[in-house]
Amino acid sequence: MDTENLHQHPKLTELTTRLTEIADLRSAAQILEWDQSTYMPSGGAAARGRQLSTLARLAHEKLTDDAVARLLEELAPLERELPVDSTSASLIRVARRDHQRATRIPTAFTARLQDHLSNSFNTWAKARPANDFAAVRPLLERTLELSRELSSFFPEAAHPADPLIDYADQGMTAASVRALFKELLAELGPLAAAITAQPLADASCLEGHFPEADQLGFGREVITRLGYDWERGRQDKTHHPFMTRFALGDIRITTRVKEHDLGEALFSTVHEAGHAMYEQGTAPELDGGPLGEGASAGVHESQSRLWENVVGRSRGFWGHFYPSLQRAFPALAGVPLDSFYRAINRVERSLIRTDADEVTYNLHVIIRFDLELEMLEGKLAVKDLPAAWNARYQRDLGLTPPADKDGCMQDVHWFAGPIGGAFQGYTLGNILSGQFYAAAVAGDPGIPDAIARGEFAPLRRWLTDHVYRHGRKFSAPELIQRATGQPLTIAPYLGYLRAKYRELYSL
């Protein structure tokens, strides 16, 4: 089969043109959102919301256009002839999936949901510092209604969360995630308990005064070495760090710096660079269309967590980087590498997900996932959320939040997006970071030694070949199977955590 000629197929060209137009509208929206978080003056907020909503509506209209349906139908025979892993077959397959999902959701509903979420986000942004759950409660109740309505457009779903979970992590359901998390918790719970029964590790070397410019400079040096390409990216400061893709040649990250805390900017920079290197590694021919982005929320998070934790909090990594960190921050001059290593891997029961260590992080996620399901099932009313949240924290982490701002109001997700599908990707990402890293080392056993020498090309090469370059050509389950030779499994991740923390805590 001559793939070159197939690419010339006029219907495929027409589909590609339409998909590129949709991708351009989405990229424009990404740029507007990036600007909103980085540089927009406060006066720009109202119009920006409207501009984003216009771009989203136009992209939705273009994607659900009857002409797209017709093209996809006309291209079905071609798709069957092509190898399933060819770019053209993948393009038709993924475009069909996106089109079919989009056509299930009325454009008017999308607009209604967006307007509500915009309002909800703005209210939350003010209500959270004021610890005012009463202010967000009616909005969150409406979000729950709208989330159920969104789910109702997929009446075949076994659970109301399924369409929302599937959107972020294709192939997963409420039932499969629940089973996976139960399995994980059975192992992680005892590990966390055994560690937190010991005295708290000393992390005082991470506290002090670390000038912002020096922190940013060191972070840039590290991710340059990891392989982040500055010709095709940049870093700015935002309230919450994120990665965003405007095109293969323009993939940006943001960070935030706390001058009293050496870990915040450093690890968030490595985390976002992990997301960004994934996007920078997608094959050029996938750019400007539905295949030119990561495979799923979970796979994306696996790439950020792999670099942040599996690599960036490893002894080998710091064996290499610690001397230059000490040069950059003279306060560390008298701190042995081992103390620093223990500090950056301190395990602690805590209230805030984003500050949590590797071992307890998933406990935070599982609480949110369970509460999402209960709300969608109608078993938990929004008015009872704060109490339910606090009860779960007491049960699972042994702590009760002193205030809702550090409890059920801490995360933006339910206040800026639907309830359902928002959190499972974080723990899927953790699990997959272990699975991908184990497969990488199996494929190239020299990787750990290379890392200890400050050489990251071997790991990046494996990830590029097996994950990055494929973009969204394959669904997450297909990609995981191809890359690791097996379906998603918790064993490598647990093996990694056990080995690391048994040694650290002499368990």
Place this chain on the structure above:
Amino acid sequence: MDTENLHQHPKLTELTTRLTEIADLRSAAQILEWDQSTYMPSGGAAARGRQLSTLARLAHEKLTDDAVARLLEELAPLERELPVDSTSASLIRVARRDHQRATRIPTAFTARLQDHLSNSFNTWAKARPANDFAAVRPLLERTLELSRELSSFFPEAAHPADPLIDYADQGMTAASVRALFKELLAELGPLAAAITAQPLADASCLEGHFPEADQLGFGREVITRLGYDWERGRQDKTHHPFMTRFALGDIRITTRVKEHDLGEALFSTVHEAGHAMYEQGTAPELDGGPLGEGASAGVHESQSRLWENVVGRSRGFWGHFYPSLQRAFPALAGVPLDSFYRAINRVERSLIRTDADEVTYNLHVIIRFDLELEMLEGKLAVKDLPAAWNARYQRDLGLTPPADKDGCMQDVHWFAGPIGGAFQGYTLGNILSGQFYAAAVAGDPGIPDAIARGEFAPLRRWLTDHVYRHGRKFSAPELIQRATGQPLTIAPYLGYLRAKYRELYSL
């Protein structure tokens, strides 16, 4: 007539909705262009060009939609009933003008022109520093062809430049601009000759080392005092300074700093702030539609030049600001105010338009305007442009550019836009800066004294009432008549120049 109810007219609501969508697409494009000039990494260029072209095409499609034609027809009776200066009547009138112009230009041509200009700009950006006219020549020849083709969509035009001039400066034609410039040159030529026959003024106090941060800080202080609203704007650095509007609440400026030159950043900052205060002063009800921007190229430039020159290079202004300038830049400590005032108003025959003083600036513009017309008339071939340019500079300014990069390749306009209509707005702006300022002082004779006390609210108030708030409700000729009580006239501008420079040069 109850304007409130008319606003509720369902057809008017529908028109407004469509126009807002177009405005949103254009604002998105503005944001993408701003980012391209400020922060975009080099790798983003190719995709950015495509994204901008998609947004421009969609906006053009929406504006030329048959439904818009129908709505405008259905709204014609309402428009006739409404007072001509009502917002609703203006909206219908201006939308009709934009729609009719856009429908004359085929969408395919727009795309072809944009692609060519994008290519031309990129070539010019490399060829100019290399002084390589041969590299841009074929592209410029194509630009000329395309400019004539663009003009040909308006076969009723008396001169091929007319549709291009009218687009930027409604109501003006090649003939009327030519007559105006002839009249101006007859007066300005002798004035410039009399001044440049004298010894060159000493501007050495503007040369030295002026740290970037201090220059930016002082510029910010000045425009804050003038009335630039930072809650609805910001300033960034770019290669060429510009002003851009994303919404009434987000109107940004850029600047550039030369550390050896105190004038560059300062006056460009005041210039761009002049553009920006105009946009910030448009009435809120005009935002998000075709009325929410300046009236014309000439009127816009009048606002930047009024603040930059008539105010910002006046003795009264510096009588107030000079002490704080001296505090910011200690090198000026021993320089008397009068020497500084002479330095910032030095008149000099020069090669570069953007560096030219008030008196000779228009000579640069008139050369370009004349050459544009000759090229469009077929009297001047692109291959002969460098020689024609140099001959005109020798004749009008007594200098021959040593290289094309400081000659016919110096300005971006012909390399990033059509030939025709690109330059006349600068001199119209200068003329109007004098006319509007004279009308402002006639309306509020306290304005000059207020400026000398560092109070800019009286001038800003007059400009807001008579110019800013109207946005694009009125055509430039209507706005000028309403604001100044007469049509465009060179008398006040010449009066201003003569009085200022006779005193400075004891003519």
